[in-house]
Amino acid sequence: MKTLVYVDHFKGEVQPASWEALGLAKSFGTAVALVFGTGVDAIAKAAFEFGADEVIVVDDSALTDYRAEPYASTLSALASSSSPDLILFPATTRTRELAAMSAVDLSTGVITDVTSLEVNGDQLIATRPIYEGKLFEKTVCSSKPVMATIRGRAFPKPAQTADKTGTLTKGDAKTDAITTVQGYAASESKVSLGDAGIIVSGGRGVSNNPSLGMDEKSTAQVGFELVRQLASVLGGAVGASRAAVDAGYIPYANQVGQTGKVVAPDLYIACGISGAIQHIAGIRSAKTVIAINKDADAPIFKVARYGVVGDLFQIVPALTEALKKKLGK
């Protein structure tokens, strides 16, 4: 089977699930990585190292900034000329659009957020969550190529073999841009929740410590600093509930849940988060959940493996200290 793998990057920074997609493609047969942009040689090199048999680079100034239309047209043209069985994408904000549009051009279907992909005869059967992860479905796509976006951390990341190479091909860009990128502001904090192995999240509870004698927002800054220190000793990322985001304690980029990021860490620590269904929707794939909450009846304890009924302002710093000692930090 021949698979095209779209390597998604933003200004040269690759979304790690791209390599997971490449590993999956290799397990089915031939993997051809597609790298679009300008000055992307380092990404092409990495694609070989992660196992690509061939890399098609489309280096063109029309593709410097990601824009849906020229990227989709370029992809559709390459797919038409190389007739793959499957096109894989890491599930990101860009690939949702890109896959969606190319599928229109190619009159085929897209299966999004795939968590498992099996070959059955000449059919590919994809498993994906629906209804906020309350159900799973198996789906098939009756046209070729099958297009699928894969969830981060659902498939193993292939090993990287330094200096491995393969066939490098240059592709042509389509330049039918109908949008203009006028600016970009990086998120204040660099959060990569989708591929984080450990996430420590704070909720509205981070603003509840009357003994500090501060206003709500300042208290929340202290609370989130405690969350950040715990995340840092664990080498994890910082997440948040929507209540914390809406109250302005932390940027939207950190939000976990139905309207935020759906995550799949090995360890998820919820501090001062009640566990509303929309928050739980984002952490169903977490392996181990730990909840720290004052309220023994908080629903978060229903999905947690370990729980502490207590004040996060006491428990979180104590946990950070205990881990520091045990890890010799």
Add this chain to the structure above:
Amino acid sequence: MKIIACIKQVPDSEAKVKAEGGKISWGDSPLVINPFDEYAVEGALQQKEATGGTVTALCVGPESARDALKHALAMGADDAVLVSDAALAELDTLGAARVLAAAINKIGGADMVVFGRQTLDNGAGLTPAQTARVLGWPMLGLAGSIKVDSGSVTVERVIEEGRQTVNAKLPAVISVVQSIGEPRYPSFMGIRKASKAEIPVWSLSDINATAPAPIVTRTELMNPPTRDTTVEIITGESPAEIAEKLADKILAEKVL
């Protein structure tokens, strides 16, 4: 400006959704407007307020979806259209996009079509970009803010890496995220107006479309694997003692 907001009806987010005998059941939970599409209606209404014009709510779905359209009307949409046809029972996103595009053309003269980010039930998040592609209009996805200025529109896209400002000529397709602003509550007057509103129902032939054959189809429905969720509550005399025990549990998980 003529604005269309595309909305779908879905089971409430609080519903206990289960697979029963190969079918999806949500008990007696209500069907509601897709929560992400409330943001679409909100975004559309904000543009109406900023530039004048009208907002039309558009839905492809069964007769029951009238209630979702009425919610949009109660929020402040001027009118609503339901596309409903027995031939549309099985729709994938590409099919939905083709039908929506045909309905948008039939309504005619739209400057902007606003979508939600994704549906709660299917959750694909594909329909907006597919509709844009079918229409041949620019796609401005995941907008956290929208600004219209003499025939062109600028949005701030909320992406993994931050915020990107993108501009396109109208007409354009836009999908919105929650930063657009909390959806307004229906007003008393709005609810009264909505309850009296006559919502036209268009069949496929009314919009000069044929039933698109689904390309992506479900072969099996499964409940998620039941997980061991018996929680072990860690107790102790002091925060330090609790932390000590919890730290050991974390180290035993071997995830560091």
